[in-house]
Amino acid sequence: MPSKTHVTATINGEEVEFLCEPHQSLLEVLRETLGLMGAKEGCNNGNCGSCNVILEGRLVNSCLVLAVEIQGKSVTTIEGIATPEGLHPLQQKFIEHAALQCGYCTPGFIVAAKALLDQNPNPSEHEVREWLAGNLCRCTGYDRIVKAVLDAADS
Amino acid sequence: MQSFDYATPKSAEEVATLLAGKNGEAQILAGGTDLLVQLREGRRQAKLVIDIKNIPELTQVTFDPQNGLRIGAAASCFQICSDPNVRQHYPGLVDAVRLIGGVQIQNRASVGGNLCNASPAADSIPALIVHEAVCHITGSNETRTLPVEEFCMAPGKNAMRPGEFLTSIGVPVPQGNFGASYLRFIPRSEMDIAVVGAGASVVLNAEGKQFVSARIALGAVAPTPLLASDAGAFLAGKAVTRENVREAAHRAQAIAQPITDLRGTAEHRRHLCAVLVERAVGKAIERAGGQYAQ
Known part of the structure; x- marks a missing residue:
């Protein structure tokens, strides 16, 4: 060993x-x-x-x-995404858009979306969908997740 | 996962020494996106995993106008696709490499690993073949160079002998009016394995109306990626017409030996060969600054 x-x-x-x-x-x-x-x-x-x-x-x-x-x-x-002051905008928007059901995939989606916004603060819907292709969600059908990410980018 | 020792050598010589001492029981780790899955599933065994990412020579992407491109065996897909020289001179390679996996995989997976893994459906291999890439291989006593089209022997098997490893991939500088492309067919738009892949490169004459030379390669239609030599040779000296490209596509289709599996039937794959080759050559012509004669 x-x-x-x-x-x-x-x-x-x-x-x-x-x-x-x-x-x-x-x-x-x-x-x-x-x-x-x-x-x-x-x-x-x-x-x-x-x-x-x-x-x-x-x-x-x-x-x-x-x-x-x-x-x-x-x-x-x-x-490491939230700060002591509060949730990261992505986390807040996931809540507002109800971009989760069981929640198991959510940490992965939020970390992936943060990596996207860090390098592209204003992505198109297509760019968001392409970037998140490596994350699977079996509950939401993705639409709310994509909307939450686009909304977080705007805020 | 099975237990193993882990080494982080600092030079290619050290890698060769470690490999020679383990008598086939060592595995090279670059991005790990194939190796770690295979070790976990018991499809590969290792007593020692040799991480080559701390060796600058094996992780760099360098270009010079005489000797061309040198892709370190452990350079990631992300690193390769974001290199300005790769983007400018090697469009077929960019097409293929940016199709491999999603962002997470792109950030880790290496083209060297894609090649060594020798999957019949590997996206980078037909693209490397049409760009006339070669493999630089090091063993304990010698180094040698092999064209990429001779590197894959069977699914999962490459031409390296025990004790040898891939140090880099060399790609010559394109000459003249050059264009290249890679296309694949998959049922969805990302994160899938090629049903068929087709790469093409062309060199056109000064007017862009005649082929000086062409190379065509196919993936996922045989036990290894294929160079369609006859199809490429047919185009040399011919006019840039749809008829000629269609004939080359049929010649490429003729060497495919596809199987039926969960991704598609042999018949569908054979059909896709002709369609994808015609489109890939068309895209290469466009990138070479040419267009079909009316």
């Missing part, structure tokens, strides 16, 4: 240290070692986007990143 590796990374702006085995995914370590339960395990193979996090400014599926790979890197999870 390989020994545990010591990893230091910045997660949601704070320096974090943890021990993990090389085969553990970032998703597994976020949830089971660090107690950050916002990223969800859906497909565990890169199709559904419910485990989305932002790694070094780029949107990734945390199920397809090894936790050891984040040594020295910066990660933002859904827990």
Whole structure:
């Protein structure tokens, strides 16, 4: 059995240290070692986007990143999106538009949408739909999610 | 997932040494979008995973007007598609690479990995073939270069021997009035695997009315991506007409050996070959500044 590796990374702006085995995914370590339960395990193979996090400014599926790979890197999870002052506009608009039913996919959608708005603050509906193609929602039919993202971009 | 050791070598030589010491029980990790899924599902085994992303030579995309483009084996799709030189000189590659997965996959997946994974339906491979790309391979004792069309041997199997790994993909600078494109057919617009993919590149004469040369490649219609040599050779020296392009498309269609699976029937795939090749050549002509004779 390989020994545990010591990893230091910045997660949601704070320096974090943890021990993990090389085969553990970032998703597994976020949830089971660090107690950050916002990223969800859906497909565990890169199709559904419910485990989305932002790694070094780029949107990734945390199920397809090894936790050891984040040594020295910066990660933002859904827990790092709101501020002490209040919800992020995307979170607020998801509530206003009722852009969720069961809510399981929601953290992934919000993290993905944040990554979009960070690099394109005023996307078209087509750009939103194309960007969110890597996130699956089996309840809403996507329409409310797209409207919430467009509304958040406007605000 | 199965347990393994993890290494982050700092040079290609170190990778070769690690591979040689593991006798086929090591796997190279770039973006991980294929490898981690395969390890998790038990489709590949590893005692050691070698992460090559800390080696600048293997992660960079560089271009110079003499030697052309060099894509580090671990360079991500995002990195490749946002490179201004790639966008300017390699339109067929951009077409293909931006179709791979969604944003999350684009940010991690490498074209080197797409190639090594040797899927018959890999989008980047027909595009690399029409751009005349080559694979730069390193082993413990030697380096060698192989044209991309000779790299895939069977689904999931490439031409590398134990102890060898892909360091980069080289793509020559297009000459003359050059244009290229890649098209694929899928039932939805994103996040799917090609039912058929077709790449084309053309070089036209100064007036844009005659083909100097052409290359056509197909994906998802045989155990490996195919270079349709006869179809490309047919166009050389011919006038830029719809009839000639249609004939080339039929010649490309003739080498397809598609199967029927959940994505489509063999008959449908054969039909798509001709349609997609005709359209891909048409787009390449347009990008080369030419148009069909009236």
